[in-house]
Amino acid sequence: MKIKIVVGTALLGLILFHQVSAQQPVPSTHKNGTSYPSRFGFGRLATTAEIALWDIDVRPDGKGLPAGQGDVLKGKVIYTSKCMACHGNNDTDLSKIKLPAPVLVSDTLAKSRPKAIGNYWPYATTLFDYIRRTMPYNQPGSLTDNEVYSITAYLLYANKIIKQNQLLNAKTLPGIVMPAKKLFIMDDRKGGPEVR
Template structure:
């Protein structure tokens, strides 16, 4: 009986390897075109911004159609985040972090809208629409004038009110000293 059980066990083991080795035909190797579709990040200096342009005027219309239902008619929030206001609150006990009070780079506004908005249809806006909504939001926050037109050349030049509000943390992210040789093994702690 033991030999038969051992034989069945061995057969099951061998068959399990062949089952795992099957190719199910799901997916495909990523092509250059596939990768390019995901290469949409925009750096603080504007690297990665697409061609196109957008105005505050056009942005107002697009915002009303695509954004106001979640962010309010003038960016006041509810149910989604507040986008306008908050100036002078960052040092308070209740800071209001909006585009105009907190965000350090205007290019980040474009990048976020381009990647993630509108919430129900991310990446559905054209570059022109994203430039326009970005211009409108910057206008609502008092960062740009009403006649502003933004593009890949002008957007990185927009100076945000909190540009210098971030301080890099120069502390090391670990306190351990790397051991190079003759390292002792620390004693185990009891739970």
């Protein structure tokens, strides 16, 4: 009786093992011949709350953008108090001053300098993602979502990409086409003898 159960369990295990492993994109036998289980059973399921706490990324299609909104005028006020000390006042010529952080405003022509948001950033969503995750430098991650929308709006406006009255939110931000997007190509090196 006992043996039957053990054999039965083993068979069931084998069947389950094969069903699971059939779905895996890699073989479950290691190079040296030892067979890997389809799962080791280490680790634990992550809760929805745990994922939400860390899942702060934003994709170009808008996936990950939070609720809330911002505008250019609010953004300019926040920029002045929280960003300008490092990134400079975008209204005056700072070409001769060495700033602690990159200049953020350029025109939209590909060959113009400096390389900044207007002529070198291919996606507007990247602004939101980056500012929210790591700015301001001395207080990383301290801005509210609305503040991030507003700073993003101000920077897009200062780079002549949106109008002063445009509101930014999860719906409008992914729709903004950046002037530099058309310049970007995927890696076209192919390996092999050719120098590219």
